[in-house]
Amino acid sequence: MSDSSAARTVVTRTVGEGDDAITYDVHGDLAAATAERPALFLFGAPMDATGFQILAGHFGDRPVVTYDPRGAGRNPVGTADITVQQHADDLHRVIAALGVGAVDAFGTSGGGVNLLALIAAHPEDVRLAVVHEPPVAEFLPDRDAVLAVTADLKRTFADQGTGPALAKFIQFVMLDGAVPDGYLDGPAPDPAMFGLPTEDDGSRTDPLFRNMPAILSYVPEAEALRARGERLVIAAGVESGETMPARAARAVAAVVGIPAAEFPSNHGGFTEQPGFPSDPDGFAARLRDVLDPRA
Incomplete structure (x- = not known):
């Protein structure tokens, strides 16, 4: 059962100007963030904030942040290629603007790749990182x-x-x-x-x-990821089979030296997917178990 987010205030903010303007939403009161239960940042790429409304609603007990990645949603539209490093810097700027210290972060698909880059460049930004099906090719046999x-x-x-x-x-x-x-x-x-x-x-x-080819050709910094220990979770969907993002998740986890965590459903299982199966409730429950293992 999801936590109701109907009563929670959602405040939209922007960090940066011009082509570097990034729009993000704060669900709930940032003052409620604590060291044990920090703000939760949910994101993808190129999926924008609208794709995380259901998942955000399951975490009414803590402030949640969603955002539109560079070049998507409410941000300036362009035609130039976008790099993983740009995305990581954008995430860093949003977290700094929140002013509540380290966040818990869930990054999926291209957002998972960007989260890998963020925690390598700014490890202090994230308490616990959950990287879901990051489609990086580097460690795949093909x-x-x-x-x-x-x-x-x-x-x-x-x-x-x-x-x-x-x-x-x-x-x-x-x-x-x-x-x-x-x-x-x-x-x-x-x-x-x-x-x-x-x-x-x-x-x-x-x-x-x-975002191509930057997302798929990104080379994760294995040593920086290993240094996070239990503060890094790399996940793949139990119904994703041998699709490329799921294979990539397992390959990155193997290089880092940790088991890949199994999450319900598939690549987009955290939200409603017309024509495709999903399990938002089960997905949110699994994410909560990872974030709050003693809850």
């Missing part, structure tokens, strides 16, 4: 093939626009297992199969592809 697919997605976006690129992306993220030989030699999927536009509108602002 690393080169994954990065080749990423490069093809980037070229498709540049040459043909969002529809054809997103169709290829969907096909890739549905792949259960290592990238097979000759994967890129197959026919490109029809965007119309996924209800996507087939015509190029000329726009190149989509944050998903602006």
Whole structure:
């Protein structure tokens, strides 16, 4: 059962100016944060704050922060590539602006990669880091093939626009297992199969592809991660199978020398996914167990 967030005040703030402006939301009273139960920062990339409303509602006993990553949601729109280091700096700036010291952080997908970079650069920012299915290719046996697919997605976006690129992306993220030989030699999927536009509108602002290839090619700083000990949890969904982000989570955990934690459902199991199974209640309960093991 989720905690009701209906009565909680949500205050929207911005840190930075111009292209560096980052919008974030504070759910509840930051003054309620304590050393034992600090503010909880929930984020993804390119998923913006709207994707974390359900999960935030399960943590009414502590202040929760959500945000829109650079280039997404309510932030300035651009066309330039976005780096993991930029995201990590943005997270650092938001945490500093909160003024409550270290937070607990849950980062998923690209947000998980950005969280890996944040705790390497600013370990003092985070008490406990939960990194959920970070899609980094570095430690996978098919690393080169994954990065080749990423490069093809980037070229498709540049040459043909969002529809054809997103169709290829969907096909890739549905792949259960290592990238097979000759994967890129197959026919490109029809965007119309996924209800996507087939015509190029000329726009190149989509944050998903602006985050490529940086997110997938990021190399985690293993020694910095090992130094966190029990303050680092790397998680994969029990229903994610051998999809790339789940494989990557297990590979990063192995390099760090910790077991990968199992979380309910799949890559987006913390929120409602039309057409896909999810388990927001179970996911939130598992996250609470990790954050507050003595609760």
